[in-house]
Amino acid sequence: MEENKIITGCKVIIIGGSAGSLYALIQILPEIVKVNSFAIVIVVHRKSSDEQTLEDLLTLKSKLEVKPVEDKVPLLPNYIYIAPSNYHLLFEKEETLSLDTSEKINYSRPSIDVSFESAAEVYGSSLIGILLSGSNKDGTLGLQAIQAAGGTVVVQNPLSAEMPFMPNNAILNMTPDFILNVQEILEFILSVNSTEI
Amino acid sequence: MIEDIELETLINDVYEYYGFDFGSYSKASLKRRVNRIFHLDGFTHFHDFLSKVRTDPEYYKKMVDEITVNVTEMFRDPSFYMVLRKEILPLLGTKPFIRIWHAGCSTGEEVYSMAILLKEAGLLHKSILYATDVNATVLETAKKGIFPLRMIKDYADNYRDSGGQQDFSNFYIANYGFAKFNEDLAEKMVFSQHNLVSDNSFNEFDLILCRNVLIYFDNKLQQRVINLFDDSLAILGFLALGTKETIKYSISTSKYKQIEKEKIWRKIK
Numbered sequence: 001m002e003e004n005k006i007i008t009g010c011k012v013i014i015i016g017g018s019a020g021s022l023y024a025l026i027q028i029l030p031e032i033v034k035v036n037s038f039a040i041v042i043v044v045h046r047k048s049s050d051e052q053t054l055e056d057l058l059t060l061k062s063k064l065e066v067k068p069v070e071d072k073v074p075l076l077p078n079y080i081y082i083a084p085s086n087y088h089l090l091f092e093k094e095e096t097l098s099l100d101t102s103e104k105i106n107y108s109r110p111s112i113d114v115s116f117e118s119a120a121e122v123y124g125s126s127l128i129g130i131l132l133s134g135s136n137k138d139g140t141l142g143l144q145a146i147q148a149a150g151g152t153v154v155v156q157n158p159l160s161a162e163m164p165f166m167p168n169n170a171i172l173n174m175t176p177d178f179i180l181n182v183q184e185i186l187e188f189i190l191s192v193n194s195t196e197i
Numbered sequence: 198m199i200e201d202i203e204l205e206t207l208i209n210d211v212y213e214y215y216g217f218d219f220g221s222y223s224k225a226s227l228k229r230r231v232n233r234i235f236h237l238d239g240f241t242h243f244h245d246f247l248s249k250v251r252t253d254p255e256y257y258k259k260m261v262d263e264i265t266v267n268v269t270e271m272f273r274d275p276s277f278y279m280v281l282r283k284e285i286l287p288l289l290g291t292k293p294f295i296r297i298w299h300a301g302c303s304t305g306e307e308v309y310s311m312a313i314l315l316k317e318a319g320l321l322h323k324s325i326l327y328a329t330d331v332n333a334t335v336l337e338t339a340k341k342g343i344f345p346l347r348m349i350k351d352y353a354d355n356y357r358d359s360g361g362q363q364d365f366s367n368f369y370i371a372n373y374g375f376a377k378f379n380e381d382l383a384e385k386m387v388f389s390q391h392n393l394v395s396d397n398s399f400n401e402f403d404l405i406l407c408r409n410v411l412i413y414f415d416n417k418l419q420q421r422v423i424n425l426f427d428d429s430l431a432i433l434g435f436l437a438l439g440t441k442e443t444i445k446y447s448i449s450t451s452k453y454k455q456i457e458k459e460k461i462w463r464k465i466k
Contacts (some may be wrong), residue, residue, distance in 0.1 A: 090225035
């Protein structure tokens with residue numbers, strides 16, 4: 001499980017989180033100067049009235065360019081995409097992102113499960129799902145879908161999470177490929193698709 | 198999750214039996230919606246579900262109501278309504294007559310929001326609001342102008358954030374958990390069934406609102422619908438879409454000028 005195995009062939013890393021995940025993200029994102037040809041998609045629970053604050057903050061913290069998410073925007077490698085507030089974020093076979101305003105799932109829109117399941121359908125084994133801190137059970141079913149489709153699953157070590165409920169719930173209901181603290185998640189992301197160890 | 202091939206079979210059967218074409222809907226969302234109703238209604242085999250849809254027109258109607266998304270709210274995205282109030286309505290107000298089309302109006306919350314803006318601007322008497330949807334059930338709700346009272350606090354906040362200055366309770370009467378909006382707001386509304394997938398333009402408008410409808414369509418259908426709006430829009434008329442929707446994948450943007458940061462475009466030629 002926790003061996004030093006490099007994941008290759010990854011097209012998308014999708015990161016989900018809720019309460020406390022912003023703290024992890026603002027530690028991780030500034031350190032990612034370059035990635036090896038995959039897109040990063042971030043799905044974080046947020047207030048429906050927060051139209052732009054999260055995007056602005058993460059754009060400020062990120063070295064990679066954050067592409068604004070609009071309906072049917074192409075999903076390109078080496079960019080960051082953030083699920084907008086008050087929409088579910090979905091993945092189309094044509095490698096575009098699409099949006100949906102249907103009912104909340106796990107009291108959330110965007111819901112992590114919805115995006116993880118949709119990404120798993122399109123990207124299968126070229127997908128990595130990372131679940132961060134949170135106090136809601138959203139994300140667990142999504143990680144199961146990613147694993148079932150052949151993707152790789154990473155869960156933040158609950159001991160390192162501000163809110164351990166969400167990663168704990170995942171660990172109780174499935175076997176992640178990796179359980180990592182914040183610094184290890186950063187190193188993991190940087191290692192993906194790299195050939196040298 | 199249901200299989201892609203099962204979804205394709207359903208799309209083909211619905212078209213063959215009922216003439217309704219879901220073929221150009223966004224697949225990711227449609228698949229989730231169909232999967233949801235399939236499980237909610239307790240099916241375990243897809244062919245049982247298909248056979249029910251084919252043989253029971255009532256169930257077919259119910260299924261369509263369930264898979265088309267009808268989530269809406271009053272004054273959704275207050276900053277958008279603020280721009281309508283401050284920038285767009287004063288321009289429209291110079292016209293002798295204002296024709297507005299809410300395409301995909303769902304249960305009508307945004308149509309009543311518009312009527313409130315027009316009334317406050319002293320323009321409602323010379324306006325007409327066409328409100329259309331593909332779904333006859335939601336239009337019945339829209340006609341009544343009765344919305345759940347539990348939502349009203351959010352709507353009142355949205356109204357205030359959009360620049361509204363009145364006491365929001367002036368616009369409705371609360372009773373038995375519902376808010377019935379004043380009938381004078383509905384006097385200039387015309388509700389009718391219209392399918393953006395297959396129906397054509399039916400009038401010329403000064404303002405067309407179609408918010409969070411195009412997200413359910415694939416790019417080809419989005420192009421069709423944007424061109425239908427273009428055909429239905431007077432020169433210097435306005436097209437308003439949802440906050441994450443764009444015309445840029447569908448039509449030459451040189452024909453349109455975007456208003457500030459909002460998803461409102463003015464037809465300039």
